[in-house]
Amino acid sequence: MTPTAASFAHHDALAALGRSLQAARYRFVTVTPATHRRVNGRPENAWAHDLRGVFGWSRPFRAGVLPDALDGPLRAAGLAAPVDADGNDIADGQAPAGWRSLVRASTIGEHLYFHSAWPTRDADAVFFGPDTYRYTAALKRVLGAHGSLHRPVRRAIDIGAGAGPGAIELALRCRDATVYATDIKPAALALADVNANVNDAHNVVPCRSDLLDGVDGGFDLVMSNPPYILDPDALTYRHGGGAHGAELSIRIVHAALDRLHPGGSLLLYTGVAIVDGADPFLDAIRGRLDGGxxxxxxEELDPDIFGGQLGCDGYERVERIAAVWLHAVRRG
Incomplete structure (x- = not known):
């Protein structure tokens, strides 16, 4: 069960939980779903015994595992689901053998981010994973490189921000900027709002937008880490549409270059299906980049990600999926 935006209505309780986890020096690096499944499948990991087991590995937990300072806010936020002796969800009225958290908490350095619990099977899941770390690392590299950005960042937007890590990491480094964290999913926007609060990123503005349609005006910086998989179930956090999942990334390039101020930057992290040694995504956008x-x-940040996807329908001619980083500066 994935919580809806209504589940996050108790904003203050979830934010209090986040601050308590930070005070406890909680740290957790989110792995791929396949690695998560393997680690949780070990017999000794059937139930959580510590904070990382509850909030990182999404394992069921019994009474007494969480201290009151954490158990109270989790229940106040309505994000503790009862489970039976096998760790499965139970119906109302059945006596629980334990509970499981409906949110997961991951960290990037000192910063903590709530997102959907594992496994992320539902259409409205708010995803966070290894791509998030690559995305934010590439962003920080650009921000830390002298002269990489051609104009000061006063107004920025993260398209498909999810739980908000990209927008928040930018906002914490550009305190004078207004950073819009946009998404089409209410649950993502609710979590981005909580995460901005937890990390004291008060210049982040979560708002609903399909690409840039929900926010007026121009931008100094447009950034995105969009879905890029050809997903048969069209789950919004995975499905990029079009040939091999590149459609959404192509649309973002065009939308960003239409709305950037002269000298403004597009920073795009995405995955590309390489076919017979060729990069169809780059071929599709090269003309716009050269002309605008x-x-x-x-650059390729990782030459081979999501290898298991190659066995799925639509990937018969794909030899690998590469993680790529695009930095484009709109013509002045």
Missing amino acids: TDCWSY
Whole structure:
């Protein structure tokens, strides 16, 4: 069960839980779903015995595992689901053998982010994983490189922000900027709002937007880590549409270059299906980049991700999926 936006209505209780986890020096790095499944499948990991088991590994937990300072806010936020002796969800009225958290908490350095509990099977799941770490690392590298951005960042937007890590990491480094964390999912926006609060990123503005349709005006910086998988179930946090999942990323490039101020930057992290040694995504956007930018750079951050996807329908000719980073500066 994935909580809806209504589940996060107790904003203050969830924010209090986040601050308590930070005070406890909680740390957790989120792994791939396949690794998560393998680690949780070990017999000794059937039930959680500590904070990382409850909030990181999404294991069921029994009474007494959580201290009152954490158990209270979790229940106040309505995010503790009862489970039976096998760790499965139970119906109302049945005596629980334990509970499980309906949110997961991951960390990037000192910063804590709530997102959907594992496994993320539902259409409205708010995803966070290894791609998030690559995305924020690439972002921080650009922000830390002298002269990488051609104009000061006063107004920025993260398209498909999910739980908000990209927007928040930017906002904490550009305190004078207004950073819009946009998404089409109410649950994502609710979590981005909580996470901004927990991390004291008060210049983040969560708002609903399909690409850039929900926010007016121009931007100094447009950034995104969109879905890029061709998903047969069209789950919004995975499905990029079009040939091999590239459609959404292509649309983002065009939308961003239409709305950036002159000298403004597009920072895009995405996955690309490589077919017979060729990069169809780059081929699709090269003309727009050459015609509408002063400069652009494009690099593979990881040559082989989501290898298991190659066995799925639609990937018969794909030899690998690469994680790529695009930095384009709109023509002045």
